[in-house]
Amino acid sequence: MLEIVNSLESKLAKLDKSLSDPAILADQKKVKKISRERKELNAILKVGREYKRIYQTIKDDERVRREESDRELVEMAKEELEEYYPKLEELEEKLKLLLVPRDPYDFKNTIVEIRAGTGGEEAGLFAADLYRMYQRYIEEMGWKSEILSSNPTGVGGFKEIIFLVEGEGAYGSLKFESGVHRVQRVPETEASGRIHTSATSVAVLPEAEEVDIDISPQDLRIDVFRSSGPGGQSVNTTDSAVRITHIPSGLVVSCQDEKSQLKNKNKAMKVLRARLLDKATAEHDAAIASQRKAMVSTGDRSAKIRTYNFPQGRVTDHRIGLTLYKLDSIMQGEIEDIIEALKIADRASRLSQIEVS
Secondary structure, three states: OHHHHHHHHHHHHHHHHHOOOHHHHOOHHHHHHHHHHHHHHHHHHHHHHHHHHHHHHHHHHHHHHHHOOOHHHHHHHHHHHHHHHHHHHHHHHHHHHHOOOOOOOOOOOEEEEEEEOOOOHHHHHHHHHHHHHHHHHHHHHOOEEEEEEEEEOOOOOEEEEEEEEEOOOHHHHHHHHOEEEEEEEOOOOOOOOOOEEEEEEEEEEEOOOOOOOOOOHHHEEEEEEOOEOHHHOEOOOOOOEEEEEEOOOOEEEEEOOOOOHHHHHHHHHHHHHHHHHHHHHHHHHHHHOOOOOOOOOOOOOOOEEEEEEOOOOEEEEOOOOEEEOOHHHHHOOOOHHHHHHHHHHHHHHHHHHHHHO
């Protein structure tokens, strides 16, 4: 482990040196990539340097215990060793987790799709609640958000809402939200006070750039139609809404939020690229790891991942058995504790896969 830390320090020094190269400074993409690498390395080395310090202290104390004749010094060394050996083991485990290779898409922007599931209007209202929860979290993180497509229910909910999140690490943080979110509460329309259970699904996809997914124009069928609001109410008298069908995969994306046909087409293409990238990635992962049972589900959108119990003020993430009794603050966007716990569980799961193989 000491050799790994030393090699990472050498790598950081090389990255620092490269940032003084005029040729690299002239290329903002390279600067951004190197800056990101430096940030990652510094996070690992924060733990790594502490590991080195403890390691050296243990080495010195062992020497004192072997060679020193002063009893007081020997006793002090023994006390430090009792304290530092467990610390060294703990830091080694932390380093192992930090050294697990990152998902290459983690730094990308992300597209989030929320859809009402079972539960009728209550599911649509919860879809809107989840959308607001994510928006507050996005604001807290300093990211930007833009609605790509929405289908409101007319009573304050959403049958479906799709939005883009722009910000470094957006996909890496939000990807664990993919799955079925279940809510247990008394709907406002329920006169008897009976608790209802509804479900809403969330899909989180990395934003795909044109270099990630090559789409041939011949593979697309593009239809235009008039936008309509809830209940079929016309909101546009021109054919500005766009439906794009990717013929080889059968994927269909519609967008009607903008008055401009071109803007709707561009937004629909963003969603289509993301879905095609997600499909290709899922197929690749299934081919190379069909037997893997990950602690944190990443691809199975049908899995119930979380329950929001309003009467008890409780949120439970079923993948890692985490229960928090602070539902109000979570619905206000304070989901960092859940996301961090899921990241740690994911790294631990992938680390165990590496060690087994």
